Structure formats: structure tokens, C-alpha cells
Amino acid sequence: MEKALTIAGSDSGGGAGIQADLKTFQELKVFGMSALTAVTAQNTLGVQGVFPMEAEVVAEQIQSVGEDIGVDALKTGMLFNAEIIETVAEKIKRFAWDKVVVDPVMIAKGGAPLLQQEAVSALKNHLLPLCFVITPNIPEAEVLTRMTIHSPDDKKEAARRIHALGAKNIVIKGGHDVNTNEAVDLLFNGADFEFFSVPRIETKNTHGTGCTFSAAITAQLAKVYLYMTRYL
Numbered sequence: 001m002e003k004a005l006t007i008a009g010s011d012s013g014g015g016a017g018i019q020a021d022l023k024t025f026q027e028l029k030v031f032g033m034s035a036l037t038a039v040t041a042q043n044t045l046g047v048q049g050v051f052p053m054e055a056e057v058v059a060e061q062i063q064s065v066g067e068d069i070g071v072d073a074l075k076t077g078m079l080f081n082a083e084i085i086e087t088v089a090e091k092i093k094r095f096a097w098d099k100v101v102v103d104p105v106m107i108a109k110g111g112a113p114l115l116q117q118e119a120v121s122a123l124k125n126h127l128l129p130l131c132f133v134i135t136p137n138i139p140e141a142e143v144l145t146r147m148t149i150h151s152p153d154d155k156k157e158a159a160r161r162i163h164a165l166g167a168k169n170i171v172i173k174g175g176h177d178v179n180t181n182e183a184v185d186l187l188f189n190g191a192d193f194e195f196f197s198v199p200r201i202e203t204k205n206t207h208g209t210g211c212t213f214s215a216a217i218t219a220q221l222a223k224v225y226l227y228m229t230r231y232l
């Protein structure tokens with residue numbers, strides 16, 4: 001069975017974070033593992049508390065999993081501060097992991113900060129160059145690129161800028177683009193753009209959509225690469 005690791009925060013409500021990731025891994029039939037970066041107290045009303053782990057606690061969890069069980073693909077979610085980001089980047093380099101999905105979690109939909117503002121440059125400098133896929137939502141793409149996104153052309157320009165920061169593949173998610181009756185995601189691989197659209201589901205129950213999305217990509221990456229290497 002292929003193995004996937006999530007390096008992310010705990011959501012006590014179970015809709016996002018580590019809990020959403022492990023459920024998604026299970027659904028997609030990969031063996032799920034976790035390295036916890038923070039404990040959050042959350043429910044359907046919002047985030048009531050954020051308690052980050054010490055960076056060395058994060059490092060030890062990744063080390064334990066990496067040196068024994070092995071990792072076919074991994075994702076990062078809530079990383080909270082620059083020290084944790086730098087620790088995670090060091091471990092990715094140490095194990096030479098290349099199937100790395102970065103969900104640049106910054107702010108919960110209710111408005112609670114899940115990444116310190118001063119950690120954005122650590123994310124850009126240390127983690128983006130190591131990732132195979134990055135999955136920002138529109139507000140996250142705006143922070144990473146320091147531009148506003150209103151149109152499909154803006155999304156393309158933002159994707160180009162994120163690619164220039166070192167990410168190989170960029171998916172700018174369309175969940176926050178509530179003025180359209182479609183949810184439109186943009187994929188850019190450094191050469192070509194592709195838009196993916198589905199009819200927008202009219203619901204307020206979108207907590208954890210981004211976590212689930214990036215976990216699904218991670219699970220499929222773990223399997224696809226193993227499949228491809230059999231034919232090399």
C-alpha cells in the first residue's frame with residue numbers, strides 16, 4: 001500500500017487539518033501518517049484556540065516516519081510559524097522527498113490566522129522551491145504574489161509569479177470566487193494553463209475543502225508515481 005504523510009494542524013471539529021487529510025487518504029486507499037504542527041480548538045462556529053508545537057516536536061515526528069515507514073508523497077497544511085516551516089523544509093531535503101504538495105494555509109474561512117504574517121517569506125523562500133504542487137486559494141495566491149485577483153487573466157498572472165518563486169505546478173483554487181456560479185480552478189505547470197470548472201454547490205458547509213483537495217492530490221501522487229516507475 002502506498003504511504004502518504006500529512007504535516008499539518010489538528011482540527012478538533014474534524015472537518016479540516018490532519019483529520020480531513022487522514023480521512024481523505026483512507027478514502028483514496030493510501031496508508032495515512034501524520035506529523036502534527038499545532039493543536040487547534042475549532043467547531044462549526046470558528047477557531048477558539050491555536051496551540052503550536054515546538055519545531056523539534058515536528059522534526060521528531062517526521063524523522064520517525066521517514067526513517068522507518070517511508071513516505072511516497074506528502075502534503076503540508078497549517079505550519080503556523082517560520083521555525084516550523086524551516087524545520088519541515090530541512091526534513092524534506094534530508095529525505096530527498098520530491099512528491100511534495102504544499103497547501104499554503106494562512107487564514108481559516110472564519111478569519112482566524114493559521115500562519116503568522118512574518119512566516120510568509122519563510123514559506124516563499126524555504127518551502128515553495130521544494131514543492132511539486134502548490135494549492136493556494138485566491139486570498140493565499142494574493143498574499144504570495146502581492147497582487148489582487150479578479151479575473152481569469154489575473155489568476156494566470158498570479159500562477160506565473162508563484163511559478164517564478166520555484167513551485168513546479170500551481171493550482172489556484174476557485175472556491176472563494178463567489179461571484180460566479182461555477183468553481184473554477186486553474187492549473188499552471190510552467191508552460192500550459194488549464195482551467196477546471198464545476199457548477200458551484202450552494203452551501204455554507206465548505207470548511208476543510210482546501211485540506212481535502214490537497215490531501216486527494218497527495219494520495220493520487222503517491223500512487224501515480226509508483227505506477228509510472230514500473231514502466232521506466
Ligand SMILES: Nc1ncnc2c1ncn2[C@@H]1O[C@H](COP(=O)(O)OP(=O)(O)O)[C@@H](O)[C@H]1O
Pocket residue numbers: 136137138173174175176183184185198199200201202203206208209210211213
Ligand atoms: N461551493 C463549491 N462548489 C463546488 N466546488 C467548490 C466549492 N467551494 C470550493 N470548491 C472546490 O473545492 C476545492 C477547494 O477550494 P477552496 O474552497 O477555494 O479552498 P480553501 O478551503 O483552501 O479555501 C477547489 O477545487 C474548489 O474549486
Ligand SMILES: Cc1ncc(COP(=O)(O)OP(=O)(O)O)c(N)n1
Pocket residue numbers: 008009010011016017018040077078105107108109110114206207208209210211212
Ligand atoms: C488545523 C487546520 N488546518 C487548516 C485549516 C484550513 O482549512 P481549509 O480547508 O483551508 O478551509 P477552512 O477551514 O478555512 O474552511 C483549518 N481550518 N484548520
